Amino acid sequence: MLTVVRPLLARVGLDRDLWPRQGGGHVGVSRRVFMEKGTVRVFNKENQFAEIQPDEGEGRVTAYEEALSTAKLTDLQEGDRVIYEVRSDGHVSHIRLVRS
Numbered sequence: 001m002l003t004v005v006r007p008l009l010a011r012v013g014l015d016r017d018l019w020p021r022q023g024g025g026h027v028g029v030s031r032r033v034f035m036e037k038g039t040v041r042v043f044n045k046e047n048q049f050a051e052i053q054p055d056e057g058e059g060r061v062t063a064y065e066e067a068l069s070t071a072k073l074t075d076l077q078e079g080d081r082v083i084y085e086v087r088s089d090g091h092v093s094h095i096r097l098v099r100s
Contacts, residue, residue, distance in 0.1 A: 036061070037083050037098070043076040050076050052084065063092040071095050
């Protein structure tokens with residue numbers, strides 16, 4: 001199963017944190033997180049979400065209201081540099097602005 005899923009996840013940049021769970025006798029997705037850097041491409045203030053272009057990999061990652069409000073990022077601008085954590089299920093869990 002993992003050999004079939006890994007190439008699909010690689011296309012969206014989620015393959016690097018996929019490992020069989022320890023114990024239990026089944027394969028699952030680990031819940032570890034990893035830090036990423038990227039650039040805000042779209043910020044929708046009304047609906048409170050941001051689309052981020054990762055520095056590495058293809059596609060975009062979306063940070064929703066919960067992650068943005070926790071970080072008190074209510075006025076992001078297109079082009080802002082951010083560091084964010086992506087859970088292995090693909091959702092942004094934490095985000096912060098990178099200050100120059």
